Amino acid sequence: MRRALVIEDQDLMRQALIVELKDSLGDCIIAGAQTYALAQSALADEMFDVVLIDPGLPGFDPTSSDQRLRVVEAIVRAAPSAVHIVITGSDNDKEAAACRELGVAAYLGKTGLPRGGLGKVLEQVARDEFSLRYSSANAQATEVHISGLTPRESRITELMMQRRPGERRKDVFVKMAEELRIEPNSAERYFKQARAKLLKYGRLPRGL
């Protein structure tokens, strides 16, 4: 059972990263630290296999690349055997190179890193590659989330609304089926169920 530590001051983001890690690691114990002090005490208390670091922590000047790197360096030294992943909202290539020098295994921008993205990064790292992903605003469309729909229903609705012209519904069912490893028939069933719910509440977005 692997142990991981997530160092990130923004609570919702830390929560999200912990969930991402949990989904990627399988059996694991994940600690979350909001501050540098809490991270230090966690690192002193226990061993970790994976450490996720956002260097923009309270008490450090976010515009000082020097301070940011010193935080990373201190964390890496405190757990030299762990896999270290730096994730930041203000990424740049100089910092990426410097982190790599410090022994960091992956350097990630927060923008453009979707659900499941961390899993792919960990796979890359497991192959001893340095994983580098700069922020990029890559969204093609707005997402939509509708309460009352189950996750499956929500997902197929989203996929269906993003369908490009000429693409048949059946193609979308196949796409979702591959994504979730289920039968296209099931995807179709979720879509029908979702549409029925939306019709009932008179909330049918375009794209039916």
Next chain:
Amino acid sequence: MRRALVIEDQDLMRQALIVELKDSLGDCIIAGAQTYALAQSALADEMFDVVLIDPGLPGFDPTSSDQRLRVVEAIVRAAPSAVHIVITGSDNDKEAAACRELGVAAYLGKTGLPRGGLGKVLEQVARDEFSLRYSSANAQATEVHISGLTPRESRITELMMQRRPGERRKDVFVKMAEELRIEPNSAERYFKQARAKLLKYGRLPRGL
């Protein structure tokens, strides 16, 4: 059924904010926009009751308070009847005051805003109060998340590990019972179940 729009470039954070909003609003439809352009087209297409804005968007200089405020102003103008909430990682009192001038209903720092925090903010806003919460690193301890535990089991384990000396287990059961509106007996049952699982896998953190 209310409609909300979340404008935030970091995908995981946007996701988390959408979940927060969904939990707070009940029946609702929530759109998520990664960029200013996507936000604009969403605002042009539909009406929204609530708009959540992170002014630090790609394409704008994050150090320029002028640019940040112009983003907020444009969004507010595009949906004058909506409740606008600004949430940012780099909050300061000048920007808060300026946002209030622009008609924003709440100004929140990302650090120190926990799960459920947005719900309280919305309650405040519903009472026509201006909700102001600056970032603060307020965590007392590291959180712990263990895979294989259900949410209930995870929560009671976390509460139990944060128990202060002298506090009895029973007190913690009551605390969790109030939090989730269940019987203390049930909380105790979850704790026992969690401990049994942890013992089975030899992963008993201190605090039993």
Next chain:
DNA sequence: GTTCATAGGGATGGTGCCATCCCCCTCAAA
């Protein structure tokens, strides 16, 4: 010697989601 917190469970009913298989109907294209 009784009370109470704690340890360590068993059993139960309910609910929601998942995944699948089935049915019927319509309409257009080949």
Next chain:
DNA sequence: TTTGAGGGGGATGGCACCATCCCTATGAAC
């Protein structure tokens, strides 16, 4: 006229989690 995409469902079994109630046993406190 047969085939295939699509609309609109019903029924089912399995599973995980939730919430509750029940039982035994230990050990310290009063």
